[in-house]
Amino acid sequence: MLCYIICLFAVIISANCGLAPFITPCETQNDTCTLAAAQAALPYVAAGLPELGVKPLDPLNIPLINSDQGGLSLTFTDNVVTGLKNCKIDGIRHDITKPKQSVVIRCSIDQSGHYKLSGKLIILPVEGEGRYNINIRDIVIKMTSEVRIIQGEDGKPHWHVNKWKHAYQVKTNAHFQFDNLFNGNKILAEPVEAFMNNNWNDVMQEVAPPVVYSIVSAVMDTIESLFKAVPADELAIS
Numbered sequence: 586m587l588c589y590i591i592c593l594f595a596v597i598i599s600a601n602c603g604l605a606p607f608i609t610p611c612e613t614q615n616d617t618c619t620l621a622a623a624q625a626a627l628p629y630v631a632a633g634l635p636e637l638g639v640k641p642l643d644p645l646n647i648p649l650i651n652s653d654q655g656g657l658s659l660t661f662t663d664n665v666v667t668g669l670k671n672c673k674i675d676g677i678r679h680d681i682t683k684p685k686q687s688v689v690i691r692c693s694i695d696q697s698g699h700y701k702l703s704g705k706l707i708i709l710p711v712e713g714e715g716r717y718n719i720n721i722r723d724i725v726i727k728m729t730s731e732v733r734i735i736q737g738e739d740g741k742p743h744w745h746v747n748k749w750k751h752a753y754q755v756k757t758n759a760h761f762q763f764d765n766l767f768n769g770n771k772i773l774a775e776p777v778e779a780f781m782n783n784n785w786n787d788v789m790q791e792v793a794p795p796v797v798y799s800i801v802s803a804v805m806d807t808i809e810s811l812f813k814a815v816p817a818d819e820l821a822i823s
């Protein structure tokens with residue numbers, strides 16, 4: 586009992602004076618508590634924590650996204666993504682005693698930057714270079730990761746994301762705007778833009794994977810840098 590009280594105090598003290606005071610440590614098997622704690626911590630983490638080496642997620646700068654797949658070559662540069670701080674966590678499984686953890690987030694994000702497209706967009710030939718905007722309403726992303734405990738630079742146990750994968754689906758819609766398609770030829774550009782916006786779900790599945798991958802990578806990097814900076818015992822009670 587005494588030990589229990591001391592431990593309880595230790596947890597309260599570490600929660601209040603620790604490196605991450607915005608995180609309420611939960612028992613690792615308690616998903617209800619973990620979900621509430623993660624949701625509460627999200628805006629702090631998304632804003633960036635320079636003292637912990639955690640880069641901001643909102644706005645998120647992605648210098649380069651490119652892919653060459655299915656006959657379409659795509660290069661997005663100087664990309665800025667906003668909205669990640671308002672993501673809702675729909676579900677979380679973070680029982681560190683199991684090899685697999687998962688988080689489901691639901692976000693509405695806006696992304697803009699410079700694009701270069703050439704090739705075939707599903708069925709239509711497409712060509713162009715200029716500014717772009719993509720607005721995605723309610724993308725649900727499931728991230729599954731393997732988290733291990735490793736010894737940190739401070740000599741304490743830390744969580745470490747060993748590997749991860751993701752899957753996504755857009756629930757409401759996505760809107761695409763590509764300025765200067767076909768060098769500004771509106772007769773060629775308008776049908777392509779109409780096609781994209783009428784078939785936003787196909788475009789999201791076939792064209793957006795490298796975009797979503799870049800966003801999820803940044804989220805996982807942020808989680809990993811938080812795990813690296815903050816010992817496991819400040820993030821959960823084991």
Ligand SMILES: *[C@@H]1O[C@H](CO)[C@@H](O)[C@H](O)[C@H]1NC(C)=O
Nearest residue numbers: 611612615616617618619621
């Ligand atoms: C899980 O956490 C919630 C909220 O923090 C708490 O109300 C609940 O009693 C906990 N459940 C268990 C089984 O410990």
